[in-house]
Amino acid sequence: MAFLNGPRLLDWANSPPHLQFNKYVLTGYRPISSVQECIKSLFYLHNELGNIYTHGIPLLCFLVLLPLNIPWSQISVTWLGVVHFLACLSPQLGSVVYHLFMNHEGGEPVYKTLLTLDMCGICMINTLGALPIVYSTLLCYPFTRTVALLMYILLSSYAIYCAITARSRVRRLRSFAWQALFRFSFFLLRWVGVGGGSPTSLRHFLTMDALAVLGGVINITRIPERFRPGLFDYWCNSHQIMHVLVVVSILYLHWGVLDDLLSTFFTFSTPIPVIMSRKVVRTSKFRHVFGQAVKADQCYDDIRISQMTWDSNFCSVNPKFVAMIVDASGGGAFIVLPLSKTGRIDMSLPTVCGHTGPVLDIEFCPHNDNIIASGSEDCSVMIWEIPDGGLITPLKDPVVKLDGHSKRVGILSWHPTAHNVLMSAGCDNVVILWNVARGEAVVRIDSVHPDLIYSACWNRNGSQILTACKDKKLRVFDPRKGSEKDKAHEGSRPIRAVFVSDGKILTTGFSRMSERQVALWDPKNFGEALTLQELDTSSGVLLPFFDPDTGVVYLCGKGDSSIRYFEVTDEAPYVHYLSMYSSKESQKGMGYMPKRGLEVNKCEIARFYKLHERKCEPIVMTVPRKSDLFQEDLYPDTIGPEPSVEADDWFAGKDGEPILISLKDGFVATTKNKEFKVIKSLMATTSASSSNRQSDSVDVQALQNEMKELREMVEQLTKRVSELESK
Template sequence: MSFRVVRSSKFRHVYGQALKREQCYDNIRVSKSSWDSTFCAVNPKFLAIIVESAGGGAFIVLPHNKVGRIAADHPLVGGHKGPVLDIAWCPHNDNVIASGSEDCVVKVWQIPDGGLSRTLTEPVVDLVFHQRRVGLVLWHPSALNVLLTAGSDNQVVIWNVGTGEILVHIDSHPDVVYSACFNWDGSKLVTTCKDKKIRIYDPRNGEIESEALCHEGSKATRAIFLRHGLIFTTGFNRSSERQYSLRAPDALNEPIVMVELDTSNGVMFPLYDADTNLIYLCGKGDSVIRYFEITPEPPFVHYINTFQTPDPQRGIGMMPKRGCDVTTCEIAKFYRLNNNGLCQVISMTVPRKSDLFQEDLYPDTLAEDAAQTAEDWIAGNDAEPLTFSLKGGYVSQSANKSLSVTKKANILNKASAGTSKSASSAALGGNHATSNNNNASSGSGFVSGVSEKDLRDITDEIRKLKAIIVKHENRIRALEAAVRAQEGDDTDSRPAAAPVTAGNGNSSSKAATDGGAQKESNDNSSANDQSHPTAANDDEF
């Protein structure tokens, strides 16, 4: 007698459940761009979605408690001159988000607690380098203020956002970069390109460590680093069948696993949960979410189940583990963007009878604090991301952070003064970013990096502008008084007008006209006489 042994796994019974429509986000004009992006980014405080916008690119930012139907005139983040292609929340500050656009500019924004009350058009900093559209933005997992951007100019740039300077420039890709991903500690970088190759870089110097053919199909491919060092990829074969693979960095040419899924033509986005080693495959245009478990034993990638929905998805975002509800054994949460304007919330849950904290489901997860500064990372130091336990619940550490900052200031620097280096100010392409040092009141003759002479010049300019405004206001008041006086005289003169008769109609009409003209001339003279003293007084002011 033959029998089959069922593989033991605590995630074998994971199931997905969609929240009710009133608990989701409706009436959202999701972007219709054909760019292969998720169009959605989520963190424990906000939900950001790229939307259609006239006159430039924009995305909407919603607090998680603002569910239901979203007003058509809801404030947006709209400073780009072209459609927004990709957005990413900073993993070390839940109020900071980066966006890349067709206008070739990367912008970093700060969102106030509670969301937007009016449209935001002024970013914290503009990162200008790319010559063509920017379709990929990615934050470093452990280093503060380190951001990677990639554009259709085949360039990959790593920035220090706190100072606005370029740390590393990689120009070895022969074609458009489809995806990029750091490994667990940020010491390696994997990219996929339109030339069908996968490459592993040293991100500090831009040197290629290894490369190989990824998937043979001509459509977009994706690659991500797993926590234990392996690489998971998605793509297409020559027959346009979708497939995924698992590879070792030192043997990219020989996939450990290569599996064909189906013949759909939508790009698959692999969403990875490093705590549970689960991978969720979400295809653009699909109505399903497949999830797999990665294990050290063959066949290494184990299919678990499929979550089915009736509507296809245009994009999707995955909530960090900090935002999951541990009381209901929720291990993942997704935000699906449908074609009908609905952002549907999907909760992935492990069924458990006990209401106690399940330590086997929730190992220590990624914390909000950075493990090192950008200066430490570029100097060659490696540090794994900081982790913490969800047993006591999660409280955002940026909740009490002051948001009244100066434009272009290094508001992203959250590291303590004893452990972080102050970011030096730098200029790049005409854009300046100043470090956020607490020396504004020092007695060195400088206030926030501005000299006393500059302050005096600015004060004099403001005083002159105020004088001009007062002068114009007085002139406007005088003219308004003259207009009111003229309207009053015209009203009083109408009942006293002589009736028009057949015999003297022409003379009466002429006399009335002459009288009105004379009156108007006198009123104008009076208005001019009133305006001249006012101007004189303004000159004295």
């Protein structure tokens, strides 16, 4: 590095008395200078240049890079991010100003002012830098957290006063001891398992303080220049070493706070007891669930995912197929691929293209893996049957077409237990329940919702419907009887709602300040949410996916690059944050595999199909287990494909609980060979308006039933003959 020629430098004996604080630095002192001359000293060599550069260069880097590195959209308490940013800058800013202008012509009074500024910078990082640590450690104790924050601020104010008025370096450093002890008390809480925060952040914070203490000791003891006076006048003296250690300690502070911000700031509105005990640390077998994307060759590439601005999943998946809504000219289309057809997808691949407008939602039938429903901007609902091997030619004619909406249809949901019952909701604010086998709109709910319907779903046995509307109200009702309603989220953005354990309702929405929220409600008392969390300020709608077998709910935000997952329990605060899967690319949609389609031999508890701009990427959620045996605690009996009630019986008022199956019988190496019995649907062969062809379909079904009975009879006779021959 080339330096300019500066003024004649002084030795230690001829330097001003207030600058003679290190007798082992013998030369290189700047003469008394004006402000302009002090600034010019940035470009010629002297013994303070290393001190200026070791904090000045990191200051510029932090100023530019730190705001980009803080995930503002993923943290719920934004002011802590701002405080952390200021804390990281303050010591370096004070240090640069102090070392640059310490030889100002104002003499000792100006020097003392600059020294005070330098001490204030150190106090600021001790104060502001610790606030996120205190906050996250006492996250579950709001009152105690507030008291602790106030105490720490008061203690820091006293430390600043002591640092400013101290007459020696030892006393000045000692003034920060109480702050350090206060911080260590919170580190101790984390270590014994009482405090909150990320498991990895404690290691970062301890390293941070260790480096800061080491830097202070080196600075006080004047190592290494005390052993070779004059050798380290310009570079590598004790003060410069301390500067480098301070910068590294700030990096560790940043890494620790970043872990805390990402892992713990999901603030609950439910009051939590202030009593501290080890019971605060929840034991959960899903605590260490981790997400992992599959290898590139197991993705579905070169797919033109739909560009429609509609808040649906855009993807549906079952143990046989994955379906995705794609861009299409001259109408709407979606593709259906066998799960095994991974890799690059040919542009000429046949599509399902019977709609005249863009497709908005698709959903596979839970009782027949070959049946899929689609809703479109052309105001129709169509039912399609996919061949076992996938499509060979474009599919243009649906098995049945359901016409009943006057505006686009954007929500579809099959009944979980009733055979051939489908719910559709459109932008005409109407919900229709269809008997698909007959092609009839049996129930039409057109006077309940005054505005756009954001979501609609069934409860576990299909006896109730839950809808979320633009009027900010949830409605829970038996469509065969009446309805209930109440307000959910205050914001005007879209709301999503699903039934979870014990009939409770989990909603995702927005606050008045457009902060994304997650809430849990008891439908018996809509007066106040059981718990309400503020997540972040992103604009994407959160799509909730609930697993009733594990009690885990996954939140996938459209436009996000992460999947958050929580455990829903019957203990306050009811919704417990587990972890988050993060990736680089944002998601345009998400498919969720039914439980019977998972690979249980790999302890897989969920599988998502993430839609990118040009591909579909499976993401596997796994519970780490050492044993290769079937994990019964992870896989209780789950909902199977068999319906428990027929459509006519359900509409007549009969309910049926889901028929459960054991996944132990499906414990195989891959999902390709899973064998689960399914019931062939009573599907009409044309649109709902063709009643003659419906009767033909019923006749065909009767023949199929007779053939099935004959087949069973032949099997019994064959078995009997074999037994007689063996005798």
